[in-house]
Amino acid sequence: MAITFVLNGNSQSIDVSPDMPLLWVLRDILNMTGTKFGCGMALCGACTVHINGEASRSCITPISTVAGKNITTIEGLSLDGTHPVQQAWVAEDVPQCGYCQSGQIMSAVALLAKKTNPTDADIDDAMSGNICRCGTYQRIRKAIHRAAAASPAKTNSAA
Amino acid sequence: MTTTPVLQRRDFLKTAATGSAVLLIGFHLPTSAFADSSEDQEKKPVNPFNAWVRIAPDNQVTLILGKSEMGQGIMTALPMILAEELCLDWSKIKIDQAPTNPKIYDLGTGGSGSVAGSWTPLRQAGAAAREMLITAAAQRWNVLRDTCKAQDGGVLHGARKQFFTYGELAPDAAKLPIPDFHTVPLKSSADFTIVGHDQQSVVARKKSTGAAKFGIDARPANLQYAVIARCPVFGGKVAKFDATKAKAVPGVRDVFAIDAVAMGAFTAGGVVVIADNSWAAMQGRKALAITWDEGPHAAESSASLHQQFIDNAAKPGKVVRNDGDADAALAAAPKKLESVYEIPFAAHACMEPMNCTVHIRPDGAEAWIPTQAPQWAQDVIAQVSGLKPESVIVHTTLMGGGFGRRYQADFAVEAAQVAKAVGKPVMVLWTREDDMQHDFYRPAAYHRLQGAVDPQGALLAWKHFQTSTSIAAVWEKNGLEKPEQSEFGTAAFIPYRTPNFRVEYTLAQSGVPRAWWRSVEHSGCGFVVESFVDELAHAAGADPVAFRLKLLGDPRIIPDFFGPTENKPLNSARLEGVLKLAAEKAGWGTPLPKGVAHGIATYYSFESYTAAVAEVSVKDGQVNVQRIVYAVDCGRPINPEGVTAQVESAAIYGLSAFMNDAITINKGRVEQSNFNDYEMPRINQSPKIEVHIVRSTEDPTGIGEPGLPVIAPAVCNAVFALTNKRLRRLPIQPADLA
Structure with missing residues (x-):
């Protein structure tokens, strides 16, 4: 039976096994490979997408559970790197191998949507589910602060 | 950044022979890589070229090279070097990944050697192209x-203010003789405007939008997906299997067995599940019923290996080096120390699990491989398929981490076996569990250090016994002559002066595959040497920095014990330089808050010099590394920002070795399976890292790995300074802090 959801702003209908994780629907059925496979157990965060705005691990999310929901993937932020968080990632030269960075960026965007000016402790809380084997953590921290500073929403109103 | 093969041998010969619209300059980059022990590799004739500069009439300058990008930044550093001599905007240089062709290429990326090995040849190639283009312009204008002069991607004739782009000149330049690389004038470093200046990575944008394509992202038409059930015991094989339930899983297309093979690359063989997507293949694998023949290593365990180490250590080892008489000096010394250090197997844990996509047709094959050794991959695919190597096109993709793991060809062998059976494009995907349990691990090792210092702080003797599961022994099981060569590195030519220096080695037997793990033997040897020097310093009541400086003594040149002719010698003055710089920048010796301490380590590896000061605190039995201050001397830094990034990365990888990395064996199999039981450092455990780069004018040397070996000893030395507890086992054991 087809499952329908909104993917990066467009309606998407998929007819696959209902227990197939969203990750594999994205990667193998829709060929949207920006979202990465790292562990399959929600341990590393490489597969992070937004489901109704919440950072979620697509590797353990059965496709049946996203019916009617809004999914945003890395491709949905911007394809040309103009999203402020992507720009901050480039400016701080964050990626090394780059494999985990889609997931890192999706976690960071979700954090900044909730806290427009996060502290280091906020960043630790929100980002510690994302592993980077190249160890770009220091730059991720700087990039999140940079994106926060660049955002027009940077006021105290969120506090 | 593209993975399209741009130049086949035929085109190359034609271009070179007749001259054409394209200016093409071929040159050779040495494979400053690990010796790979595949005999077929060794038999290959040395080819004249493996890299090219290509300038087309549309003014596009392309660097075609056989080096793989795994996050180390060569796609930035290498075009910077070329652009410096060629006088153009480096970011406009296109990089094409060289296609594998055994007749003209010699590919491989490892040993922290890409920049070091490319520096001179790339400069020469850029200078040769520049000189030819200037000549072509002068001839066209009929001027002297x-x-x-070359400037901004073209040639300028000052008097007439005339300008031709390189593209306009390329057809004429291509007809000129190529200057002798050895005499072509190179730019003076005083005129450098690109090299030595911070540049942003050219691939950062693609890696921030999901557009960067890794091996796992290959999607050729009609792609099928495969996973393999491998025997969990190393050396085991399939006895029998029942695929009935697996074949009933929706999306599963086929199930069959493949044999284990040893082609330099060792594979486990197993039962393959082919499906329409990765998930179905994994579900199919879960439904398999397999009986394993567990083979000869089924009784191996970490405990049995530890016992083997103890037994080996009770007997003298093979003498690797013997200066003076260390045993006599130790016997006579009034004050001596003896310490044992242990290091377990470690997995690479690249974020992108191993994978390989291959399509084998009757007339040729095509493969998409995240590999540090594309030519080796090509060879094994050719052998498995029965095709000639030149009929196998390998697309070297971006890699989601390499760290030495992707210098293996095992994943290519398996994929070729599967593709041969399937006849369609097929990706063999490894799950995290597969990746963790079928790695080629950092060897487990046991070191015993003995030393003595006189009251004046002179090192009377240094004796280092090691028993380990050597990397070299993986390939040379028979007639093994020098298993120690892959295990000591700098530990066999320590920079600390002593008249009595003895190094011994005993090989330990294991069925666990071993190979190169970031910084290879230096990760363990840096830990033991720099920890033991610290022990001696404390025993002598000396400051660890002052003690090291005294033992370094007057500047001298120390040959690489294992490569005295091919490798650069250790220059103790440069080591002293980074030691002093790290100490100064960290504020060594200045009072720290209560509960905080500094530890230091310094080491030479991959021809580079590093020192690190770790600032740690300990609370409730937890070591908190707050700050790491590095000084590094890797010769002339090409892209200082890239050097900094590599050192930051090595720090976290080294911290991982200190905190977590342990693969343990029970009943012949790996006990860990995923990031829950093989944990990685996370952002909340990530210290502040400062990197101070020596602005050397020496030729560039390695930087992908040298930052790693100093981390564990610097942290452990700081823990000792704070707690008086000496940590001699990696990763940290709570019992050792208690």
């Missing part, structure tokens, strides 16, 4: 050459 020295009235023309």
Whole structure:
């Protein structure tokens, strides 16, 4: 039976096994490979997408559970790197191998949507589910602060 | 950044022979890589070229090279070097990944050697192209050459204010003789405007939008997906299997067995599940019923290996080096120390699990491989398929981490076996569990250090016994002559002066595959040497920095014990330089808050010099590394920002070795399976890292790995300074802090 959801702003209908994780629907059925496979157990965060705005691990999310929901993937932020968080990632030269960075960026965007000016402790809380084997953590921290500073929403109103 | 093969041998010969619209300059980059022990590799003739500069009439300058990008930044550093000599905007240089062709290429990326090995050849190639283009311009204007100069991607004739782009000149330049690389004038470093200046990575944008394509992202038409059930015991094989339930899983297309093979790369063989997507293949694998023949290593365990180490250590080892008489000096010394250090197997844990996509047709094959050794991959695919190597096109993709793991060809062998059976494009995907349990691990090792210092702080003797599961022994099981060569590195030519220096080695037997793990033997040897020096310093009541400086003594040149002719010698003055710089920048010796301490380590590896000061605190039995201050001397830094990034990365990888990395064996199999039981450092455990780069004018040397070996000893030395507890086992054991 087809499952329908909104993917990066467009309606998407998929007819696959209902227990197939969203990750594999994205990667193998829709060929949207920006979202990465790292562990399959929600341990590393490489597969992070937004489901109704919440950072979620697509590797353990059965496709049946996203019916009617809004999914945003890395491709949905911007394809040309103009999203402020992507720009901050480039400016701080964050990626090394780059494999985990889609997931890192999706976690960071979700954090900044909730806290427009996060502290280091906020960043630790929100980002510690994302592993980077190249160890770009220091730059991720700087990039999140940079994106926060660049955002027009940077006021105290969120506090 | 593209993975399209751009130049086949035929085109190359034609271009070179007749001259054409394209200016093409071929040159050779040495494979400053690990010796790979595949005999077929060794038999290959040395080819004249493995890299090219290509300038087309549309003014596109392309660098075609056989080096793989795994996050180390060569796609930035290498075009920077070329652009410096060629006088153009480096970011406009296109990089094409060289296609594998055994007749003209010699590919491989490892040993922290890409920049070091490319520096001179790339400069020479850029200078040769520049000189030819200037000559072509002078001829076209009919003016003297020295009235023309290269600038901004073209040639300028100052007097007439005339300008030709390189593209406009390329057809004429291509007809000129290529200058002798050894005499072509190179730019003075005083005129450098690109090299030595911070540059942003050219691939950062693609890696921030999901557009960057890794091996796992290959999607050729009609792709099928495969996973393999491998025997969990190393050396085991399939006895029998029942695929009935697996074949009933929706999306599963086929199930069959493949044999284990040893082609330099060792594979486990197993039962393959082919499906329409990765998930179905994994579900199919879960439904398999397999009986394993567990083979000869089914009784191996970490405990049995530890016992083997103890037994080996009770007997003298093979003498690797013997200066003076260390045993006599130790016997006579009034004050001596003896310490044992242990290091377990470690997995690479690249974020992108191993994978390989291959399509084998009757007339040829095509493969998409995240590999540090594309030519080796090509060879094994050719052997498995029965095709000639030149009929196998390998697309070297971006890699989601390499760290030495992707210098293996095991994943290519398996994929070729599967693709041969399937006849369609197929990706063999490894799950995290597969990746963790079928790695080629950092060897487990046991070191015993003995030393003595006189009251004046002179090192009377240094004796280092090691028993380990050597990397070399993986390939040389028979007639093994020098298993120690892959295990000591700098530990066999320590920079600390002593008249009595003895190094011994005993090989330990294991069925666990071993190979190169970031910084290879230096990760363990840096830990033991720099920890033991610290022990001696404390025993002598000396400051660890002052103690090291005294033992370094007057500047001298120390040959690489294992490569005295091919490797650069250790220059103790440069080591002293980074030691002093790290100490100064960290504020060594200045009072720290209560509960905080500094530890230091310094080491030479991959021809580079590093020192690190770790600032740690300990609370409730937890070591908190707050700050790491590095000084590094890797010769002339090409992209200082890239050097900094590599050192930051090595720090976290080294911290991982200190905190977590342990693969343990029970009943012949790996006990860990995923990031829950093989944990990685996370952002909340990530210290502040400062990197101070020596602005050397020496030729560039490695930087992908040298930052790693100093981390564990610097942290452990700081823990000792704070707690008086000496940590001699990696990763940290709570019992050792208690």
